[in-house]
Amino acid sequence: MTSIKIVEIFRTVEGEGKWVGLPVSFIRLEGCNLRCPWCDTSYSYDGKTFEEISIDSVIKEIEKLGLKRVCITGGEPFLTPQLPELVKKLINRGYKVLIETNGTLWIKELEDIKSKDLYITCSPKPPAYFIHPELLPFITELKYVVDEYLKIEDIINEKTLRIIKNDFVVLQPESNRPEMVRKALKLQEEILKTGYESRIIPQCHKILGLP
Template sequence: MKKDLNKETFKVVEIFRSVEGEGRWVGLPVVFIRLEGCNLRCSWCDTPYSYTGENFKLLSITDILDEIKKYNLKRVCITGGEPFFTENLDVLVENLIENSYQVFIETNGTLWNQNFENLDKSKIYITCSPKPPFYFINKNLLPYVSEFKFVVDETLSIKHIIRSDLIEYIKNDTIVLQPESNKPEMVKKALELQDELLKFGIESRIIPQCHKVLGLP
């Protein structure tokens, strides 16, 4: 039976083309799908408009596919807010994969969708950016994480990175240290954390928010 692509709807704040400004995909051209809603309220969040409940349109799968096709790219980043706050996120990801898109998901790591266990893991790149003060990560998400991105702020310390629940999932070059708002003092702290990680035999990358340096969304 042919799927009804208009049956499922999603709260979409915006869809736009830019370059990936954070993490290991930095610099690559990407179509961003920003979904509405988040379960956290981080003090330094740079997209608070994504969770006020006032700035979204209800779009179907067909609507979303029609919009992203305009950009002639096969790389899509689903962001927010918090993507996993959208209960039918797996339906969107499944349809993107079926249409030959590589899917990148940026998540705070606290939520999970069990239906992801039925999706093609090789087509999904998940960046987990755990948030203070507890840096909690849902244990069911961990096997699917491709990259751990830690915002280096006043709270972050080595104990939030090297810990019992993460140690088997942290591999060489899977950790990104992102200085908060590109502040010089946080760049210095990131360098110190990078040295501490080397003591555990783990190489990490320090990557600022490059889209802000470039003046891009």
């Protein structure tokens, strides 16, 4: 039976991106290949805050939570080689699955999952804002943390223009700081001048006091 490293499984309200406000079950996987200075889930890659359990047991825990939307996050989920098996089993049981990734990695087996119920949110990170070329065609949503590093050319460029659509880009002010809200508003105006739209969405779960 396939096992997987789980940091936590919980039910909450989605606080980020286009699922914002919806009730969602979260699966947080262990490990991350980046070390962002403002990361608020560093416990997900400390190498000790996890339990190794079977994928079938994970699904049983999700079933207990009673929701049909599941967000798989981290850390960085694409560091987990068992991710495709977990996703397939969830979708086969009627779940809508959202994977949150920093965009630097890809798992080839995910290409076999041809389902309208699989969503991938890519949140490129500084300083390079690199997106793995093989991931690009599968991105459902681009989400950028608006911090001191982010520039318009990190959002609108040759790679992203191949997938970008109106209302496709989310700007998330870092830690909901007022100065980053102001910067997000300026970036939104710059994006408009290029002919595209974006949404400014704060980390709503923090405003609501939820996990």
